[in-house]
Amino acid sequence: MDRQQHARLDELLRDPYPLYARARRAEGLTYVPELRAWLVARDADVREVLRRPDVFSSANAVRGDVVPSQAALAVLGEGIAVRRPVVITADGPAHQRLREPIVRGLTPARVAAVLPYVAERAEALADAFAAPGSGRTVDVMEAYALRLPGQVIGHVLGFDPADVPLMVRGGHSTEQLLFRPLPEEGQLAAAHDVIALQRLLDGYVRDRHAAPRPDLCSEIVTSLVPDDGDPEDGEGDPEDGGAEPELTLGQRGELIAHLQNFLLAGHLTTTALIGTTLLHLLRHPAQWKLLCEEPERIPAAIEEAARYDTALQGFRRVTTRAVTLAGTELPPGAEVLVGFGAAGRDEGRYERPDVFDIMRVPVARHVAFGLGAHACPGAQLAREQLRLTLELFTRRFPGLRLARDGPPVRMRPTLIHRAPEALYVEW
Numbered sequence: 001m002d003r004q005q006h007a008r009l010d011e012l013l014r015d016p017y018p019l020y021a022r023a024r025r026a027e028g029l030t031y032v033p034e035l036r037a038w039l040v041a042r043d044a045d046v047r048e049v050l051r052r053p054d055v056f057s058s059a060n061a062v063r064g065d066v067v068p069s070q071a072a073l074a075v076l077g078e079g080i081a082v083r084r085p086v087v088i089t090a091d092g093p094a095h096q097r098l099r100e101p102i103v104r105g106l107t108p109a110r111v112a113a114v115l116p117y118v119a120e121r122a123e124a125l126a127d128a129f130a131a132p133g134s135g136r137t138v139d140v141m142e143a144y145a146l147r148l149p150g151q152v153i154g155h156v157l158g159f160d161p162a163d164v165p166l167m168v169r170g171g172h173s174t175e176q177l178l179f180r181p182l183p184e185e186g187q188l189a190a191a192h193d194v195i196a197l198q199r200l201l202d203g204y205v206r207d208r209h210a211a212p213r214p215d216l217c218s219e220i221v222t223s224l225v226p227d228d229g230d231p232e233d234g235e236g237d238p239e240d241g242g243a244e245p246e247l248t249l250g251q252r253g254e255l256i257a258h259l260q261n262f263l264l265a266g267h268l269t270t271t272a273l274i275g276t277t278l279l280h281l282l283r284h285p286a287q288w289k290l291l292c293e294e295p296e297r298i299p300a301a302i303e304e305a306a307r308y309d310t311a312l313q314g315f316r317r318v319t320t321r322a323v324t325l326a327g328t329e330l331p332p333g334a335e336v337l338v339g340f341g342a343a344g345r346d347e348g349r350y351e352r353p354d355v356f357d358i359m360r361v362p363v364a365r366h367v368a369f370g371l372g373a374h375a376c377p378g379a380q381l382a383r384e385q386l387r388l389t390l391e392l393f394t395r396r397f398p399g400l401r402l403a404r405d406g407p408p409v410r411m412r413p414t415l416i417h418r419a420p421e422a423l424y425v426e427w
């Protein structure tokens, strides 16, 4: 994709809703050249794709928009060869094997156990940006939304808090390298961040393999390693020497890729939805006031934000055989973009779908967290972070509003972590 095409794509991604509306009205599916995919925009069609993973494979779920330069690829080549697929791009039994320990690590009871930590961290971040003498205007993306979810996912995995900044930077750089047309220098810097993240994860993988702890990283390592058995990697026999055999390069490569994917899925999305939820509440001051007066409405506000302007707007699928969807005949190997965000605005399912309204009753269930085999296993953790954030902000900053002198809000040009680039607020 050249720079002009990228510029056009960026415009589209900053506000994809008019395109979605046209695609929902059109007969059949709409092929969108900028996205190089058939857009699935109606709620019922999105659900159909998600319910048929045998026909709509996830193999291409997160295909990037750019190929890194040779120099950036050379930097990436210095790391351990990571092994794909990861959970989000796997199908069938391989997918179930990768998904199982994640689901086990994010049960409602496990999420509930993390909440005191989330509340404590959220409060500490607010203390920092609202400290006396630090002014009453802040970019809440930078000061809060970009920080909390990384700390939480690091805690869930059992990582040292000191490693979280590197982990978060590595996550953002992975996304940039795959989706943004960076200049050469930027690509190299991003590639170095990715390698640093992979080395960090490799350290955790080897450490937890040698000495498991009661954390999700250990659980993921111990549950994936026994099944990996790649004879070519020459794994030792555990009965030989008594000690845990060293992890093979293949096993380390798979675990690093898996953890990298889990981190990306877990913190960038949540950061994005925190930002977008605050944005829409503050663009509707009467609704913000209502929420401050009646905080019991917070869960409904979160669902409305997820329906109205979700973080993960679309992931891809590729057809495994010829199939007709919404009257459009797709050949084998056809790429479709599953529009989670487009489905949230479907006028056939929601009244006044383009209106943000936390009073909406009843809220028809949206697909912002997916559905079926790949449905988001972190939805509860994400919702709880949103809930604690809104409880904190409505309690401590009831006068919160968009900063009068702040720059106009611009959305990031992405379908996978839709959020304001910056969000200046004052109180």
Ligand code: HEM
Pocket: 050, 058, 061, 087, 088, 089, 099, 102, 106, 153, 262, 265, 266, 267, 269, 270, 273, 310, 311, 312, 315, 340, 367, 368, 369, 370, 371, 373, 374, 375, 376, 377, 378, 379, 381, 382
């Ligand atoms: C607001 C935040 C979030 C949103 C909007 C979101 C949305 C989604 C969606 C739509 C999917 C389905 C993708 C597909 O069908 O291809 C998904 C999958 C996934 N999500 Fe989330 N997610 C969020 C937060 C989280 C968190 C906090 C975690 C982990 C702690 C997480 C982990 C995952 C994983 C591992 C998958 C892949 C599951 C699979 O392929 O089986 N997500 N997410």
